[in-house]
Amino acid sequence: GDLATSRDVRAINQSITNILLTRKGERPFFPDFGVGLESLYYDLSTMEMSDFVFLKEEVRSNINKFEGNVVFKNFEIINKDSKLDDGKVELLVSYTIKSLQDDAVNTVKIVIEEN
Secondary structure, eight states: OHHHHHHHHHHHHHHHHHHHHSOTTOSTTOTTOOOOGGGGHHHHHHOOHHHHHHHHHHHHHHHHHHOTTEEEEEEEETTTTTHHHHTEEEEEEEEEETTSSSOOOEEEEEEEEOO
């Protein structure tokens, strides 16, 4: 039981990472696939919260559309206050797995570094 679950979580984390880092139009036959976070470092490091709401919605809709095993919970910048000093933006996606009967929240952390 637990082994399969941890393998599932790893696979889902990889899937979510792929969705978030792939640029729209990069995947043939799936023009809507992806968020392209990697190319948004400068936007993310200076983004106003009002703009972040739109990005969060883009993340939510992509995860819901392309990773059917999960229920999206949240998307946030964890190092809001130090991201410019750090030279990277640390993002956290929270989700639950539909097939599990518990409400355990899983997370995947994505780090976008200054190029």
